[in-house]
Amino acid sequence: MDISEILSTKFTEFDIDTPLSKVGGAFENQELDAVVVMDGEEYRGVVSRRQLASSSNQPSAKVGTQVQHVPTVDRTEDVREVARLMIGSDAKTLPVLDGDRVVGVVTADAILEAVREFLDAVTVDDAYSTELRSVTPETTIGKALNTLRKARIAHLPVVDDGDLVGMVSLYDVIEFTTRGGTRSQGGSSDSPGGRGGQSQGGHGAREGDSDRMLDLPVENLMSETVATVRRSAPLDEVVETMFEQEISSLVVTADETDEPVGIITKTDVIEALTWEQEDQRDVQVSGLDQFEGLSRDDVSTMIESVTSKYGDMSVIKASVELNEHTEQSRGVPLVLARIRLVTDRGYFTADGEGYGATHALRLAANTVERQLLKGKTYGQSKKHPSEAEQEELYGWWLGG
Structure with missing residues (x-):
């Protein structure tokens, strides 16, 4: 699959001598991630929303x-x-050139939209970042801004005694400090920052005001609406939520406790598209600690016994999830086992429910094997790509 059908020929460009204050105004368009910078007819580079919001240059500086x-x-x-x-x-935005001429741009959003329906068998657990940087409601805005800039991130969850209570964004911090502490009404967390000259003049001594505002706690600024997703959720649902709510990150919570355990961003999903066959890892197993007498090697061996029968098939990623129910039979708990395989022949997933983890795993493995024999891919009630679309996807994604 190439980008010819998803590139956009509509893009915003500025000459290298344009003041940053004018460039900042272009980001009033919430959908704009970056602008193209030209020197006459010659392409020079791009300036992104995050880059502009993170910079501390004077508004009169040139783009x-x-x-x-x-x-x-x-x-x-x-x-x-x-x-x-x-x-x-x-x-998140790359220029598309025809020779030396810029003819369009391709964005991360366009890529995610194009591949969204193919992401239903890859889970949050496969892709999210466990390094969850957060702040408390009492953290000062200045300290939060410093964390955002140093870590090169755009959003920080606000956690109070283990509870997720809000979200603070780089763009809201910049806008809050440059606009005199007046929060925009009805805006999204991706509201434009770095508006430079627009924050100067007519508002008195802005520098002193900004310094005082940086000492305020983030609870004065944070958004109390936070999107969360469980580790077991498929990535297509993540992308759908991001598009629907116009956000670029979700806080990841544990399936059992709803405790924040990480974060997943559009960048994380894009990175999942770069997985290669040689990146294959050991089988990922969750819930194994609930069961005695069953090791990770036992699970891996069971998965390999199924997939090794198909010599022409490469398994790129394999994950197993085990969940124990309260129901028991003769002291043995009822267990749900879920197997997910990402292969060069497609996505396969199956559930098995039995008494004891080993029994449940065998049932799930048998179901996967039947799917492999029939050439089926991940089957649910939702619409999935046709065979031709699948063949095209696996051709570009898996290098087949």
Whole structure:
């Protein structure tokens, strides 16, 4: 799959001598992630929303001083390769060139929209970051801003005694301090920042006001609406939530306790598209600690006994989830086992319910094997790609 059908020929560009204050105004468009910077007819680079919000340059500074040199691609570039370039350059927008001429841009959102329906067998647990940086309601806005900038992230969950109570974003902090502490009404957490000159003039001594506002607690600024997702949720639901709520990250919670355990961002999902066959890891198993007499090696051996029968099939990722029910038979608990396989022949998932983990696993493994024999992929009630679409996807994603 190449990017020819998902690139956008509508993009915003500025000359290198344009003041940053004017460039900041362009980000009034909430959908705009980055602008293209030109020197006459010559392409120079891009400036992103996050880059502008994180900078401390004067509003009168020229946009050319903030240019980021990201990779450029052509219209026939493979989507997987574009995903790799985005991850490698920490950019969500890449210019598309025809020779030396910029003919469009390809964005992370466009890629996610194009592949969303293929992500239903990959879970949050496969992709999320367990390094959850957070602040408390009493943390000062200045300290939160410093954390956001140092970590090069855009959102910080606000946690109070283990409870998730809000979210503070880089863009809201910048807007809050540059606009005199007046919060925008009805805006999203991606409201534009770095508006430079627009915050100067007519408001008195803004620098002193900004310093005092940085000493306020983040509870004065945080959004109390926070989107969460459980570790077991499929990535297609994550992307759908992100698009529906116009956000770029979700707090990940444990399936059993709803305790915040990590965060998943659009970048994490894009990175999942770059998985290679040689990146195959050991079988990921969750819930195993509930059961005695069953080791991780036992689970891996059982999965391998099923997949090894198909020599022409490569397993890229395999995960097993075990959940114990309260029901028992002769002291043996009823267990639900769920197996997910990401292979070069498609996605496969199956559940098995039996008394004891080993029995449940065998039932799930038998179901997966029947799916492999029939050539089925992950089957649920929702619509899935046709065989032709699957073949195209696996061709570009898995390099087949």
